[in-house]
Amino acid sequence: MQTSFTLAQLADPDVAESEKILRACVHCGFCTATCPTYVLDGNELDSPRGRIYLIKDMLENDRPATADVALHIDRCLSCLACMTTCPSGVHYMHLVDHARVHIEQTYNRPLGERVLRAFLAKLLPYPNRFRLALKAAQAGKPFAPLAEAIGLKRLATMLRLAPWRRLQPPRGPDTIPAMGERKGRVALLAGCVNDVLAPQINAATIGVLTRHGIEVVLAGGAGCCGSLVHHMGREAEALAQARGNIDAWSAIRGLDAILITASGCGTTVKDYGFMLRNDKAYAEPAARVANLAKDIAEYLAGLPLKADHSAPGLVVAYHSACSLQHGQRITRQPKELLAKLGFVVKDVPEGHLCCGSAGTYNILQPDIARRLRERKVGTIERLRPDVIAAGNIGCITQIAAGTALPAVHTVELVDWATGGPCPPTLREHRPALAMRLSTAAG
Ligand code: SF4
Ligand code: SF4
Numbered sequence: 072m073q074t075s076f077t078l079a080q081l082a083d084p085d086v087a088e089s090e091k092i093l094r095a096c097v098h099c100g101f102c103t104a105t106c107p108t109y110v111l112d113g114n115e116l117d118s119p120r121g122r123i124y125l126i127k128d129m130l131e132n133d134r135p136a137t138a139d140v141a142l143h144i145d146r147c148l149s150c151l152a153c154m155t156t157c158p159s160g161v162h163y164m165h166l167v168d169h170a171r172v173h174i175e176q177t178y179n180r181p182l183g184e185r186v187l188r189a190f191l192a193k194l195l196p197y198p199n200r201f202r203l204a205l206k207a208a209q210a211g212k213p214f215a216p217l218a219e220a221i222g223l224k225r226l227a228t229m230l231r232l233a234p235w236r237r238l239q240p241p242r243g244p245d246t247i248p249a250m251g252e253r254k255g256r257v258a259l260l261a262g263c264v265n266d267v268l269a270p271q272i273n274a275a276t277i278g279v280l281t282r283h284g285i286e287v288v289l290a291g292g293a294g295c296c297g298s299l300v301h302h303m304g305r306e307a308e309a310l311a312q313a314r315g316n317i318d319a320w321s322a323i324r325g326l327d328a329i330l331i332t333a334s335g336c337g338t339t340v341k342d343y344g345f346m347l348r349n350d351k352a353y354a355e356p357a358a359r360v361a362n363l364a365k366d367i368a369e370y371l372a373g374l375p376l377k378a379d380h381s382a383p384g385l386v387v388a389y390h391s392a393c394s395l396q397h398g399q400r401i402t403r404q405p406k407e408l409l410a411k412l413g414f415v416v417k418d419v420p421e422g423h424l425c426c427g428s429a430g431t432y433n434i435l436q437p438d439i440a441r442r443l444r445e446r447k448v449g450t451i452e453r454l455r456p457d458v459i460a461a462g463n464i465g466c467i468t469q470i471a472a473g474t475a476l477p478a479v480h481t482v483e484l485v486d487w488a489t490g491g492p493c494p495p496t497l498r499e500h501r502p503a504l505a506m507r508l509s510t511a512a513g
Contacts, residue, residue: 072123073097076131084349085169086130093127093164095159097118102153102163107425113352116143119153119163122155124168135177136170143400144170146439148432150425151338151397151502164398165345168301171190175304187225191431196263196295196312205267208233223396228437231472239270244291248279254284257370258320258329259342263295265333270497272332272464275486276367280330282490288326292319296331298339301346302430310350313343320363329363330370332482334463335430338398340364366395367482368462372404378412379490387414387484388456390470391423392446392463398479405462405481412488420450428469440469448473458497460484476500 074093081087102119103109109118116125116139125140136144144167150493153163180188194200212230219227242261250256259276266273278289297312318327331337339346344358387409395401406416427443448470451459459478461467471478476498487493 072098074127074131077442080133086171089126089130089166090161093123096123096157097272098123099158101158102156102161105152105156105423107148107152107427108439110424111439113444118439119157120493122147122170123161123163123166128165129170129173135175137178137252140170141174141178146173146436147420148425148427150391150393151348151431152393152423152425153424154255154513155397155400157236164342167498170303171304172306173304175306176442179384187435188303189476191434192308194433195299196297198263198294201264202267205233210497212239213383222438228434229442232405232433232468239267240267241272242270246289246512247281247289249284249286249489250281252284253286254326255327256286257310258288258290258295258323260296260316260329260331260333260336261289262331262333262336262464263299265336266386267400268468269480271483272480273281275322275480275483275491275494276332277329277487279376279482279489281369283376285374288323290319290323290401292316292322293297296336297346298335298428301339302432306380310346310496313339313346313357314353316340317343317347317360321356322358323389325364328365328370329360330365330367332367332462332480333465334392334395334399334401335465337364337366341399366401366462368405368408369399371408371482371485374490376408376412376485378488380488383413385414385458386454386456387416388419388451388454388459388476389416389481390419390426390451390461390466391422392466395462396423400513401462405460408485409460409481412485412487414484417454417456419447419454421446426466426469428465430465433469435466444473447503452476458484471496475505 072093076090076091098120100120106118113122122143125143129136129140130474147167151164194204208230211231215230261273280287293316295312297309301309331340341361341364344361347353347357347488391402391404409416425443426447428438433440460478460481462481467478477496479494479496483494
C-alpha cells in the first residue's frame with residue numbers, strides 16, 4: 072500500500088513503525104474471511120482491511136479520531152486472527168495499538184463512555200479493588216435481568232460475568248520450593264484478574280511445577296501486565312505497569328523463565344521489548360523479560376511430566392484462546408499435553424474465531440461479545456464434551472457464562488492428571504464424573 076507521510080511525521084518513531092506496517096498491506100482482503108466482526112455483519116469497515124484504511128487516513132492526515140473511526144476500531148477485538156491469515160506479514164497488532172493510543176489522545180468520548188473506561192482502568196488491574204467490586208457484583212447478580220430490561224446492558228454483562236465462587240484474597244510475594252531435587256526456577260505472573268477470579272489456576276500451576284522439580288517465585292512488586300489498559304489506548308498507564316513488572320522480575324536472579332497462565336497477558340509481556348523499545352532505561356531489560364516470558368503450556372511441553380493416572384474417556388473440548396493461537400502462535404502444545412495424559416481432545420470447529428471475551432471487550436461491546444459467545448458455545452456443545460479447556464481466564468469466564476458445561480484452564484487438567492486435586496469447577500459441575508475418575512486413579 073502506498074503511503075504519503077511527510078518526513079516530519081516519520082520523525083515520530085511510532086508513526087514510522089505504523090508506516091512500515093501500512094506499506095506491507097497489499098489490500099488483498101484475505102484477512103476479512105477470518106475476522107469475527109466481519110464474519111458477523113459483513114461490513115468492510117469492521118474488517119481488518121477496512122480498519123487499516125481508516126487508521127491510514129487518520130494518521131497520514133494527522134487528524135483527531137472521529138466518532139466513526141473510534142466506533143470501528145473499538146469494535147475490533149484485537150483477536151489477531153487477521154495476523155494469522157495475512158500472507159504479507161502485516162503486523163496489525165502494533166498498528167491497532169498505535170491507533171488506540173491516537174484515539175485515546177484525540178477523541179473526546181461521550182461522558183458515560185469515559186466514566187466506564189476510567190472505572191475499568193482504575194479497578195481491574197488492582198486485585199484488592201477488583202475483589203471488592205466482585206463482591207458487590209455477586210450481591211447484584213440476581214438483578215442482571217432487570218439491568219438488561221432497563222437498557223443497562225454493560226452493567227448486566229458485568230453482573231452476569233461475576234462468578235458465584237467464594238473469593239480468595241490475592242497472593243502475596245512468595246517462593247515455593249521444588250519438591251525433591253531442584254531442576255529449574257521460574258517466576259509466575261500471579262496476574263490481577265486471574266488470581267481473584269480463579270485462584271485455582273495459579274494453585275494448579277504451582278502444584279504441577281513444584282512436583283516436577285521447579286521452584287516458583289511470586290515476585291514482590293509484580294502486578295497487572297498492562298494489557299487491560301494497553302487495549303484501551305491508555306499508554307502511560309500500560310507502560311508504567313510494564314516497568315513495574317520488569318523491575319520486579321529483574322531483581323530475581325537465576326530465572327529460567329517467566330511463566331504466564333493467562334495468554335492475553337502472555338502476549339503483552341512477550342511484547343514488552345517492542346513497547347519499551349524507545350525507552351533508554353528500559354529497552355534492554357524489557358527485551359530480556361520478553362525473551363524469558365513463556366505461556367504455561369509452552370513451558371510444560373518441555374518438561375518430562377509424570378502421569379499419576381490417566382483420565383479414561385474424559386472428553387475435552389479444547390478452546391484455543393486467540394491470544395495463544397494468533398498472538399503467540401501456540402496451538403499444538405496444550406492439546407498434546409492433554410492427549411499425552413489420557414484425555415480425549417476435540418478441536419472446536421471455527422476455532423480461529425474469538426469467543427468475544429478479549430479483555431474488557433465483553434463489557435464495552437456487550438452485543439457483539441454475546442453473539443460471538445453464542446456462536447462459540449454452540450460449536451462447543453455440539454461436540455458433547457465432558458469439560459471445556461482453555462488457556463486464558465477471559466475465555467473461561469466468557470464461555471462459562473453461556474453454558475452449563477464446566478470450563479477450566481488447561482493447566483488444571485494437567486495438574487490433576489499428574490497427581491494434583493480434581494479441578495474445583497469439575498467437582499462442582501460433574502461430581503459423579505470427578506468421583507469416578509478419582510476412584511480410577513486411586
Ligand atoms: S490479508 Fe494482509 S495484506 Fe491482505 S488486506 Fe489483510 S492485512 Fe492487508
Ligand atoms: S484483530 Fe480480530 S477483530 Fe480486529 S481486525 Fe483483526 S481479525 Fe478483526
